[in-house]
Amino acid sequence: MAAAPAPAVPAAPATPPAAPAAPKPKPRGDYAMLQDAHPSGIASYDVLEDGVGVLTVAPDELFTVAAEAKAMGYRLLSVLSAYDRTDHFGVFYAFLKVADTPAQFAELRLRVVLPKAAGEPKVQSLVDLHPSADWHEREMFDMYGIQFLGHPDLRRMFLPDGWTGHPMRKDYKEPEQFVALREGEDVVVRTNEEGSW
Amino acid sequence: MAKVDFANPRMPDGRAPTSQLMTLNMGPQHPSTHGVLRLKLLLDGEIVVDVEPVIGYLHRGSEKLAENMHWVKFIPLTDRMDYVSAMHNNHGYVLAVEKLLGGPEQNIVSERAEHIRVFAAELSRLCNHLFWMGTFMLDLGAITPLFYALRERETILGFLEELCGARLTFNYFRFGGVKYDLPDDPTYLPRIKEFLAKMPGHIAEYQKQLRQNDILVARLTGTGPLSREQALEWGITGPMLRATGVAHDLRKVAPYSVYKSLNFEVPTTTQSDCYGRLHVRWAEMVESVKILNQVVDRLANRNLEGIHLNPDYAGGKILRVKAKGEAYARIEHPKGEYGCHVIGDGKQNPSRVHVRAPSFANLQVIPLMARGQKIADLVASLGSIDIVLGDVDR
Amino acid sequence: MDIQPQPSKVPLVPILQGMGVTLKHFFKKTVTTQYPEHKLPLADRFRGRIYLKLETCIGCTLCAQACPNGSCYMVDYDPGFDTPQNKRKKFPAVEISKCMYCSLCEEACPTDSIRMGKEYETAAYVRDFDYKPDRLSQNEHSLGRGPAQ
Ligand code: SF4
Ligand code: SF4
Numbered sequence: 136m137a138a139a140p141a142p143a144v145p146a147a148p149a150t151p152p153a154a155p156a157a158p159k160p161k162p163r164g165d166y167a168m169l170q171d172a173h174p175s176g177i178a179s180y181d182v183l184e185d186g187v188g189v190l191t192v193a194p195d196e197l198f199t200v201a202a203e204a205k206a207m208g209y210r211l212l213s214v215l216s217a218y219d220r221t222d223h224f225g226v227f228y229a230f231l232k233v234a235d236t237p238a239q240f241a242e243l244r245l246r247v248v249l250p251k252a253a254g255e256p257k258v259q260s261l262v263d264l265h266p267s268a269d270w271h272e273r274e275m276f277d278m279y280g281i282q283f284l285g286h287p288d289l290r291r292m293f294l295p296d297g298w299t300g301h302p303m304r305k306d307y308k309e310p311e312q313f314v315a316l317r318e319g320e321d322v323v324v325r326t327n328e329e330g331s332w
Numbered sequence: 333m334a335k336v337d338f339a340n341p342r343m344p345d346g347r348a349p350t351s352q353l354m355t356l357n358m359g360p361q362h363p364s365t366h367g368v369l370r371l372k373l374l375l376d377g378e379i380v381v382d383v384e385p386v387i388g389y390l391h392r393g394s395e396k397l398a399e400n401m402h403w404v405k406f407i408p409l410t411d412r413m414d415y416v417s418a419m420h421n422n423h424g425y426v427l428a429v430e431k432l433l434g435g436p437e438q439n440i441v442s443e444r445a446e447h448i449r450v451f452a453a454e455l456s457r458l459c460n461h462l463f464w465m466g467t468f469m470l471d472l473g474a475i476t477p478l479f480y481a482l483r484e485r486e487t488i489l490g491f492l493e494e495l496c497g498a499r500l501t502f503n504y505f506r507f508g509g510v511k512y513d514l515p516d517d518p519t520y521l522p523r524i525k526e527f528l529a530k531m532p533g534h535i536a537e538y539q540k541q542l543r544q545n546d547i548l549v550a551r552l553t554g555t556g557p558l559s560r561e562q563a564l565e566w567g568i569t570g571p572m573l574r575a576t577g578v579a580h581d582l583r584k585v586a587p588y589s590v591y592k593s594l595n596f597e598v599p600t601t602t603q604s605d606c607y608g609r610l611h612v613r614w615a616e617m618v619e620s621v622k623i624l625n626q627v628v629d630r631l632a633n634r635n636l637e638g639i640h641l642n643p644d645y646a647g648g649k650i651l652r653v654k655a656k657g658e659a660y661a662r663i664e665h666p667k668g669e670y671g672c673h674v675i676g677d678g679k680q681n682p683s684r685v686h687v688r689a690p691s692f693a694n695l696q697v698i699p700l701m702a703r704g705q706k707i708a709d710l711v712a713s714l715g716s717i718d719i720v721l722g723d724v725d726r
Numbered sequence: 727m728d729i730q731p732q733p734s735k736v737p738l739v740p741i742l743q744g745m746g747v748t749l750k751h752f753f754k755k756t757v758t759t760q761y762p763e764h765k766l767p768l769a770d771r772f773r774g775r776i777y778l779k780l781e782t783c784i785g786c787t788l789c790a791q792a793c794p795n796g797s798c799y800m801v802d803y804d805p806g807f808d809t810p811q812n813k814r815k816k817f818p819a820v821e822i823s824k825c826m827y828c829s830l831c832e833e834a835c836p837t838d839s840i841r842m843g844k845e846y847e848t849a850a851y852v853r854d855f856d857y858k859p860d861r862l863s864q865n866e867h868s869l870g871r872g873p874a875q
Contacts, residue, residue: 267567
């Protein structure tokens with residue numbers, strides 16, 4: 136897949152998931168710095184149930200925000216996870232400051248919200264910034280069908296290349312299929328097609 | 333890493349190859365790939381030009397399964413991911429769900445249960461490193477060390493069997509504590525103490541066999557190099573990262589459970605090759621013994637308050653756990669950072685469970701470590717990552 | 727703590743040292759056990775195959791709900807005696823070839839009727855691993871095989 140220099144993502148209205156009635160927590164420290172630096176790219180700040188904050192980033196600003204975070208010292212991509220809620224997909228990132236002592240350690244979490252109404256989910260890839268995102272993004276593409284724009288080799292990670300659908304989506308129905316694991320030209324034979332055997 | 337072009341191969345520096353390159357398939361049924369890993373190799377004679385790992389042969393869709401079962405039923409499934417140190421998998425998942433149930437302070441677990449958890453987890457870490465050492469040496473062609481390693485591992489598995497009734501798939505941790513208290517047998521902790529007293533001697537014995545062995549040193553020094561920059565870029569964690577000189581240990585820098593109150597050190601080395609990694613893991617075993625000694629002392633003195641399992645989450649109530657919200661918890665698994673990202677809707681089943689598996693993240697660097705080296709060194713590099721395919725594919 | 731791996735300067739000596747360790751063990755007692763002639767003692771909490779107590783089971787289906795892979799399920803079964811606590815005569819059955827010995831069924835049972843025994847040699851020549859309540863309720867003694875102790 137050819138990498139476009141500046142992948143254009145349809146600017147999706149970032150809708151944060153149901154805001155709690157309690158007063159909104161204020162970002163502090165590095166979170167506040169990031170939010171001040173990118174007022175347009177960061178939609179909201181929430182605190183998760185485990186007490187760590189998360190910034191909701193617009194999908195076409197993710198790369199710049201992550202690059203800024205990396206410049207601030209968050210050099211280790213700890214986790215990249217995606218999820219499927221009723222009206223949107225989400226991609227969840229956590230970056231770590233690698234540290235020798237507890238005082239130097241810090242964690243930064245980002246989240247991208249991709250509404251289902253905006254069509255197929257698309258988000259910028261972080262491979263150029265964090266090469267380790269490679270397999271994690273491939274896994275999320277495999278499981279959720281999230282397109283990571285700018286990924287050099289977006290293939291399925293676990294399932295065979297000929298697989299139909301993205302199984303971790305909530306609306307996934309297991310298709311009747313037979314996938315031949317042939318190198319290069321994987322053949323999908325549908326059992327419900329006539330003469331397919 | 334960009335896809336390897338097998339039809340139109342290039343040398344690592346972009347030149348066209350001067351000699352005929354060969355494509356070789358290694359695995360998925362190969363004894364030294366630790367399971368069902370497949371490596372597509374591009375070879376120039378015996379030198380590895382490029383590698384492409386192909387995984388997914390053991391993919392069981394645990395994360396999808398988790399969405400359709402009660403919260404507690406996923407615990408036995410985590411056992412089957414990294415089956416060499418299953419206690420840690422339990423711990424990571426349980427910790428994440430407890431953050432949803434008990435908030436960031438996690439006050440639903442008693443002090444005693446936390447100590448039993450650390451006790452079980454550190455025994456499991458010893459098991460993992462022992463088994464890693466044995467199989468790593470097996471990869472290199474040395475059979476003897478495996479028997480020494482398994483001798484101690486069997487003893488530890490015996491202790492764990494007394495603790496939770498199983499030797500490999502423990503299913504021991506529960507939300508709010510652990511499944512059983514320590515065994516009633518009054519000799520249990522003294523026997524552990526006795527074993528722990530002997531363990532440094534055993535480690536010294538392995539070192540006497542292996543550390544200065546000329547063949548081994550020649551084989552491992554300079555094999556599978558990984559610079560500190562590469563390790564950080566590629567998201568390497570655990571002993572692999574510490575072998576590059578970064579003392580990043582989540583038990584120390586982001587303490588969970590009771591690790592904050594325990595006294596131990598984080599071994600590092602700057603010799604980032606297979607030989608250095610062997611030393612880091614040996615030193616970690618010594619540190620684990622140190623931690624275990626402290627924990628066993630505290631448990632034996634009976635000055636720990638509380639019960640092993642919060643009664644709100646015991647017995648038939650395990651099925652009634654309902655959690656709401658989103659959390660991520662990370663622990664220091666013997667292989668690296670093990671994390672669990674959970675989302676709940678306040679229902680009896682999770683909406684999303686994602687497991688950040690250390691083997692999966694660490695396996696990515698194998699092309700970097702293997703390029704330009706011999707095939708036999710590729711096997712050594714692969715062994716030094718410490719992968720378990722159940723963890724890679726989940 | 728920084729470790730400096732130090733290879734030896736003198737060749738061959740470390741190899742001889744290593745061989746010395748092996749040679750020393752040549753004269754020590756063996757640590758392996760010759761299974762199946764000899765068996766290691768099992769722990770008290772060992773989780774082996776499942777047993778059911780028909781006399782106390784109340785047919786509450788909690789064990790079937792707690793089973794992660796559906797190997798434990800409820801069946802209608804007449805035990806041949808009066809079970810006042812279980813009027814609908816519903817009892818669990820376990821497909822033992824699917825069971826992963828996780829003991830969640832045992833944990834969820836309010837009456838301790840279903841429990842993990844100590845038998846672990848469940849291999850058979852005939853493939854009938856679907857243990858119905860009659861077979862599930864036979865204890866070690868009536869099977870003619872004691873627990874390996
Ligand atoms: S031990 Fe586990 S798998 Fe087996 S029947 Fe009980 S709940 Fe099901
Ligand atoms: S065995 Fe226990 S849990 Fe299962 S139906 Fe009987 S009483 Fe209920």
